[in-house]
Amino acid sequence: MICPFCRNDDSRVVDSRPADEGTLIRRRRECTGCGRRFTTSETSVLLIIKRSGATEPFSREKVIAGVRKACQGRPVDDDDLALLSQRVEESLRADGQAEVEAQEVGMAILAPLRELDEVAYLRYASVYRNFASLEDFEGEIALLRAAPSNKQSSNQYSTTSSTNNSQTLSSSSK
Numbered sequence: 001m002i003c004p005f006c007r008n009d010d011s012r013v014v015d016s017r018p019a020d021e022g023t024l025i026r027r028r029r030e031c032t033g034c035g036r037r038f039t040t041s042e043t044s045v046l047l048i049i050k051r052s053g054a055t056e057p058f059s060r061e062k063v064i065a066g067v068r069k070a071c072q073g074r075p076v077d078d079d080d081l082a083l084l085s086q087r088v089e090e091s092l093r094a095d096g097q098a099e100v101e102a103q104e105v106g107m108a109i110l111a112p113l114r115e116l117d118e119v120a121y122l123r124y125a126s127v128y129r130n131f132a133s134l135e136d137f138e139g140e141i142a143l144l145r146a147a148p149s150n151k152q153s154s155n156q157y158s159t160t161s162s163t164n165n166s167q168t169l170s171s172s173s174k
């Protein structure tokens, strides 16, 4: 690791500690040249296998770019998108695999996007899951109605009974 101050390529580790619930290691290093200290972080690379078979590192930015269009005109801001991409990464890493198919990333986006905004979710799902007819939309909307996500259920109770989704998630900070 090259020292950011003097470009010396040797340093010694003076402290190591896990962060982010163990998915990250931070190391405090001291340059053997100039003696200054700096911090590095080490995380396992989550590889995405594209349809072509090529791999690339998971990117939160790409997740955001993928859903941004579906969120156009909706009350969704950059913080919401940043949090969504973080949740997508966490859910993919929680599966404990070092490599995941690009398709799984799309799947992992669906649940948090639905909680964020149901219209954006519907737009995204229609493209991602290739809705081909009005029936596809109707089916998905029926599902949304049957089990409204937490955020939406507070201001539009439907007559259908859904039992398990009222108070389980921590409330959004908005």
Ligand SMILES: [Zn+2]
Binding pocket: 003, 004, 005, 006, 007, 008, 031, 032, 033, 034, 035, 036
């Ligand atoms: Zn140095």
